[in-house]
Amino acid sequence: MAARRSPATTAAASSAPDETVEPQGAPVRQRDLVAGLDKGLQVIEAFDQERPRLTISEVAARTGLTRAAARRYLLTLCHLGFASQDRKLFALTAKVLRLSQSYMHSARLPRIVQPELMKLSRELKEASSAGVLDGSDVLCVAATSAGRAISSTLQPGTRVPAWCTANGRVLLAAWPQEAVQEWIAQQALQPRTPQTLTDPQRLAAEIEQVRERGHAAVDQEFEPGLRTVSVPLLNFRGETVAALNVSVHASRMEMDELQEAALPPLRQAQAHLRQIL
Template identity: 70%
Template sequence: MNAREPRHPDDLAGDPAPDAAPDASPAPHKRDLIAGLEKGLAVIEAFDQDRPRLTISEVAARCQLTRAAARRYLITLEHLGYVNSDRKMYALTPKVLRMGQSYMHSARLPRIVQPELHKLAYALKEASSAGVLDGNDVICIAATSAGRVVSSTLQPGTRVPAYCTANGRVLLSARPQAEVDAWIARQALEPLTPNTVTLPERLRLEIARARSQGYATVDQELELGLRTLSVPLKNHRGEVLAAMNVSVHAARVTMDQLVEGSLPALLHAQASLRTVL
C-alpha cells in the first residue's frame, strides 16, 4: 500500500469510484461522516514503500493528528491485526491486503477488463494494464505481462504518479480544463527521469494532446526504458471509467512502432469494452 502524500481535500473532489459513473451522487454532509473511520484509514495509508516503518510521531505528522491520537489509532489497528510494532516502530501486516482483495474479488470493473487485457497482451506479445485515477496517482486495477516483465509498477494495486504516465494523462484529459488546471497547480512535478515533463505548461499541453488524439504516449518519463501507450475506457454513455495501456521496453520498440503496432488493437479493445462497461 502506498500513500505518496496525504490527499488534499480538494484533490479532484468527486473522483468517481471505479465502478460508478462520474458524479453519481453529491458529496455527503459532514454530519453523516464518521471521522474516526476516516482518520483510521489515513493512518493505514501513511505507510508506503518509502516509509514502511513509522514511529507514532511520524504517523501523527503525516496524518495531521496529535501524537496522542496517532498512538490510539495505532494501538487499535495493532489490536485488530492490521499493524504490528517493534519497539517504537510500527509497520503494516499482511492482513491489510484483505482490503485490496475485497475490491479485486467483488468489483465489476477489474473482472470485465482483465479478460480483454489478456487478449490484448497475448495478441501483441506485450505487457498491458488498466488503471483508475485516485487523487495524484493512478492505481492499477488489472494487468498482464504476456511473458514480458517491463516494470514492477504493472501489477494490480500499485500506484504511480498520474502526471508522468500515459494512463494518468488519458484520465486527466477526460476532466474539464479548469479542473485539470487546478490539479496541475497542486502537483510537485518531480523529475523521475531526465525525460519527465516537469513544466506545468508543458504538462497541460500533453494532456490537451491526449484529449484531442484520444490516446496518450509517455516515453521514459516514469522509468528509463519504459514506453507506454494508453487509451480511455468509456461506458456506453461515453463516461471515462478507467484507462488501458500497452507498455514496452524502449530498447526493443520505438515510440512510432508502439503507436503503429499497438494503437489499432487498443482501440479495438476499447470498443469491445464500451459495450459492457
C-alpha cells in the same frame, strides 16, 4: 386482536431512518459520517513504499492527527492484526491485503477488464494494465505482464504519478482544461528521468493534445526504458471510467512502432468494453 396495518403503513414502518439512502450525488451530511473510520484509514494510507515503517510521530505528521490519537489508532490496528510493532516502529501486516482483495473480488471493473488485458497480451506479447485516477496518482486495478519483466509498477494495487504516465494523462484529459491546469499547479513536478516533462505549461498542452487525439504516448518519462501507449475506457454514456495501456521496454521497440502496433488492438478493446461498462 391486533389491528391489521395497511400496506402503506407497513412500508412507512419498514423505512427506518438508518436505512435511508441518499440520492446519488447528494452531499453527505456530517452526522452520517464515522470520523473514527476516516482517521483509521488515513493511518493505513500513511504507509507506502518509501516509508514502510513509521513511528507514532511520523504517522501523526502524515495524517494531521495528534500524537496521542495516532498512538491509539496504531495500537488498535495492531490489536486487530492489521499492523505490527517493533519497538518504536510500526508497519502494516499482510492482513491489510484483505481490504484490497475485497475490492478485487467484488468490483465489476477489474473482472471485466482483465479478459481484455489477456487478449492484448496474447496478441502483442507485451505487458498491459488498467488504472483509475486516485488523487494525484493512478491506481492499477488490473494487469498482465505477458511473462516480461518491464516494471514493478505493472501489477494490481500499485500507484504511479498521474502527470508523467500515459494512463494518468488519459484520465486527466477527461477533465476540462481549466481543471487540468489547476490540478497541475498543485503537483510537485520533479523529474523522474532526463525525459520527464516538468514544465507546467507544456504538460497542460500535452494533456490537451491527448484529449484531441484520444490516446497518450509516454516515452521514458516515468521510468527509464519504459514506453507506454494508453487509451481511455469509456462507459456507455461516454464517460471515462479508467485507462488501458500497453507497455514495452525501449530496447525492444521504438515509440512509433509501439503506437503502430498497439493502438489498433487497444481501440478494439476500448470499443468492446464501452458496450459493457
